[in-house]
Amino acid sequence: MTKQLLTPLTFRHGATIPNRMVMAPMQTHSGKRGGFVSEQTLQYYGARSQAAGMLITEFHYVSGNGGPAYEPGYPEQLGAYSDQHLPGLKKLASAMKKDGNKAILQIHHAGRSAIGRAVSGEDVLGPSTIDFAHLPYPIRGMTEAEIEAIIQDFGAATKRAIEAGFDGVEIHGANHYLLQQFFSAISNHRTDQWGGSLEKRMAFPLAVVREVKRVVAQLAPSDFIIGYRISPEEIHGDQVGYTYRESRQLIAQFVKEELDYIHLSLWEGYQSTPKDTTRTYADLFREVLDDQTKLVTVGGVFSEAAAQDAVENYSDLIAIARGTLVEPEFAKKVIAGQGDQIFDRISPERIPAVKWTPGLLEAFSRDDSLGLPPLPGGESIRPLHTGRYDMYYHQS
Structure with missing residues (x-):
């Protein structure tokens, strides 16, 4: 039977979601100092409780040395690195789940991208001590003890996700953050058990996955969802961190770990392909994957037709990112047979309805959208930019 957007999906461990739409993780620029949830955070996610059958939070850093990864001057990245974050996490899970859809906490360590540590004069950690030309601060290679502690921190954050009422966690191994840094030959120059050969560069991501699984087996409901997000390739000109051929080998190891889903982070959209083949990343x-490990793709979806195309021809689930920024009720409208009423662009008139945080409005009304793909209609909201959060520390 042809998959339809409204066909329910049951994951390997028993959790069922009512449709094939996922709200992709997107930073809201709304955290309080220390990574705590704000009222603006809750308002944003509460407004999107019917955006999809499964909602994934923005990245939450799991270690005190794992963030914040943010634009200095803007509200901070959210955290899950201490029990002090639990009250906010509980409120966040409740806001996301209030209409019966699943809520997933994305757990993360920024590694070399923990800009907040550089701003405050603290060591910024990575797999290896490397002076990256694009970063205005040095990176210190982690000690063995620091690596082991961070693995445990992923487990502790998973425990908090369970206690907070989330239905699962997504391990963030994409977008040049720490798990990708360990897998990348560009950023991992270690010669111990955590680096060197391809197999050893897989060791840290696999250790994190196994620690998360251990905690879930001990503490979570049997249908708790575990997903992993990965960037299929890391290629910068003649510098190659890894290709899709290598990342497929990592995913093959994850399949043995019986995860519920793999989420491909695709900058150019769900139909995108590597440069050396006409086959899509989704196909490759x-x-x-085995039959029980579901595939999630993302990117370029602003309409019901595009979402349907993604699940019918590319993947089991389609994660909708900017589409839910401009249309908080994306899935609700599809379910109601009102797909033709989905808003597909932003405008000044839409700002009250989209319930953006002040940080998001400032980010997307900038000329550079803080480095994010621009929104359809984004030029119309440029006059709304006030510059209240802008700084010049992190310039390219």
Whole structure:
């Protein structure tokens, strides 16, 4: 039977979601100092409780040395690195789940991208001590003890997700953050058990996955969801961190760990392909998954038709990112047969309805959208930019 957007999906461990739409993780620029949830955070997520059958939070850093990864001057990245964050996490899970859809906490360590540590004069950690030309601060290679502690921190954050009422966690191994840094030959120059060969560069991501699984087996409901997000390739000109051929080997190891889903972070959209083949990333990665490990793709979806195309021809689930920024009720309208009423662009008139945080409005009304893909209609909200959060510390 042809998959339809409204066909329910049951994951490997028993959790069922009512449709194939996922709200992708997107930073809201709304955290309080220390990574605590704000009222603006809750308002944003509460407004999107019917955006999809499964909602994934923005990244939450799991270690005190794992963030914040943010634009200095803007509200901070959210955290899950201490029990002090639990009250806010509980409120966040409740806001996301209030209409019966699943809520997933994305857990993360920024590694070299923990800009907040550089701003405050603290060491910024990575797999290896490397002076990156694009970063205005040095990176210190982690000690063995620091690596082991961070692995445990992923487990502790998973425990908090369970206690807070989330239905699952997504391990963030994409977008040049720490797990990707360990997998990348560009950023991992270690010669111990955590680096060197491809197999050793897989060791840290696999250790994190196994620690998360251990905690889930001990503490979570049997249908708790575990997903992993990965960037299929890391290629910068003649510098190659890894190709899709290598990342497929990592995913093949994750399949043995019986995860519920793999989420491909695709900058150019769900139909995108590597440069050396006409096959899509979705097709290439589906090839190494078993029947029980679901595939999530993302990118370029602003309409019901695009979402349907993604699940019918590319993946089990489609994560909708900017589409839910401009249309908080994306899935609700599809379910109601009102897909033709989905808003597909932003405008000044839409600002009250989208319930953006002040940080998001400032980010997307900048000329550079803080480095994010621009929104359809984004030029119309440029006059709304006040510059209240802008700084010049992190310039390219």
